[in-house]
Amino acid sequence: xxxxxxxxxxxxxKDCVVGVIDDDPVNAALLEAMLARAGYTxxxxxxxxxxxxxxxxxxxxxxxxxxxxPGESGLDFLRLMREQEQMTTxxxxxxxxDRDEQIAQGLNAGADDYMTKPVEAxxxxxxxxxxxxxLNRKGETVESWPPFExxxxxxxxxxxxxxxxxxxxxxxxxxxxxxxxxxxxxxxxLLTHVWRLSSNVxxxxxxTHVSRLRKLFGxxxxxxxxxxxxxxxxxxxxxxxxxxxSPDPDA
Amino acid sequence: xxxRLLNREQLAEIRALARVRPEFPEQMLLLFKEAATxxxxxxxxxxxxxxxxxxxxFAHRLKGxxxxxxxSELREQAERLETDAGCxxxxxxxxxEDIEQTIEATYRAYADWLQQA
Numbered sequence: 001x002x003x004x005x006x007x008x009x010x011x012x013x014k015d016c017v018v019g020v021i022d023d024d025p026v027n028a029a030l031l032e033a034m035l036a037r038a039g040y041t042x043x044x045x046x047x048x049x050x051x052x053x054x055x056x057x058x059x060x061x062x063x064x065x066x067x068x069x070p071g072e073s074g075l076d077f078l079r080l081m082r083e084q085e086q087m088t089t090x091x092x093x094x095x096x097x098d099r100d101e102q103i104a105q106g107l108n109a110g111a112d113d114y115m116t117k118p119v120e121a122x123x124x125x126x127x128x129x130x131x132x133x134x135l136n137r138k139g140e141t142v143e144s145w146p147p148f149e150x151x152x153x154x155x156x157x158x159x160x161x162x163x164x165x166x167x168x169x170x171x172x173x174x175x176x177x178x179x180x181x182x183x184x185x186x187x188x189x190l191l192t193h194v195w196r197l198s199s200n201v202x203x204x205x206x207x208t209h210v211s212r213l214r215k216l217f218g219x220x221x222x223x224x225x226x227x228x229x230x231x232x233x234x235x236x237x238x239x240x241x242x243x244x245x246s247p248d249p250d251a
Numbered sequence: 252x253x254x255r256l257l258n259r260e261q262l263a264e265i266r267a268l269a270r271v272r273p274e275f276p277e278q279m280l281l282l283f284k285e286a287a288t289x290x291x292x293x294x295x296x297x298x299x300x301x302x303x304x305x306x307x308x309f310a311h312r313l314k315g316x317x318x319x320x321x322x323s324e325l326r327e328q329a330e331r332l333e334t335d336a337g338c339x340x341x342x343x344x345x346x347x348e349d350i351e352q353t354i355e356a357t358y359r360a361y362a363d364w365l366q367q368a
Binding site: 023024025026027029030033034036037068096117118120121 | 261264265267268270271272275278279282283285286308311312314315316318319320321
């Protein structure tokens with residue numbers, strides 16, 4: 001994304017939620033505004049504890065992490081998440097620490113990239129896109145979570161090898177949930193990325209669609225996958241334990 | 252615009268972000284005042300308690316806030332304070348008063364820039 005593109009207007013919404021963990025409200029607001037302008041959904045957290053309490057690694061697609069924070073430092077948080085909690089969410093350090101040994105320490109702790117403050121918007125977006133490209137969905141047009149197969153370029157769905165009709169919204173909603181299976185997806189995130197609506201719009205449409213997906217596509221557990229409601233948060237798509245489908249390739 | 256106090260490039264960035272979020276420049280001003288004042292209070296408390304490590308930590312925080320806001324002079328003052336506290340060098344109370352004045356001057360300069368924008 002070029003500077004001109006960034007300056008001209010807000011980019012179209014992207015299918016990506018970025019968590020900003022930074023105790024400095026000025027920097028957090030700056031990053032969040034930069035993300036919004038580039039079309040990302042930014043969620044800010046004042047500390048690692050705040051992130052754990054309000055969100056958790058599964059609810060964001062990438063984390064921008066400050067190092068120096070009161071309580072648990074960004075470095076300690078990252079080590080813990082990588083080593084003990086097996087978190088694979090990509091992390092970019094955004095910090096004032098700029099010595100070579102600190103950069104090496106951050107990357108060795110499991111960061112996917114490292115930037116020093118203050119960050120420049122075009123560079124930040126390029127780094128984010130680079131990290132997501134590296135880790136992204138293998139560049140395949142067909143994404144498979146047996147028995148479901150999504151042909152993203154053709155917008156077609158197969159279940160157990162049989163072609164099934166899905167409306168655009170049903171297709172997008174299922175794909176969004178499968179890409180995040182095992183994680184809690186908030187209603188706000190669904191509204192922003194699937195419905196392309198402001199997240200503060202109240203709608204029953206999500207519940208109606210979820211109910212249809214369960215019935216029409218076996219996401220009530222009968223297909224080996226269950227789309228569950230998570231009280232006061234959103235939804236979570238889970239593989240049913242002991243289901244007869246092929247093994248989950250991402251497990 | 253006082254370039255000694257405020258970084259022109261950072262202001263351009265804030266102005267660019269205002270095209271998407273018109274309220275953003277004012278929001279930044281309020282956040283800056285609150286965060287910088289809080290960090291300075293932390294520095295003062297640490298200075299009174301002669302806790303060099305805490306002083307270094309709060310000075311680091313102030314430096315970060317200043318950098319993100321584009322407050323050039325404040326950033327330099329906070330960085331020097333952080334370095335000196337890290338070396339446990341003797342620090343005059345007057346330096347904290349100078350920093351407070353720089354915060355106020357930065358606030359006024361930014362408010363003026365907002366009005367002219």
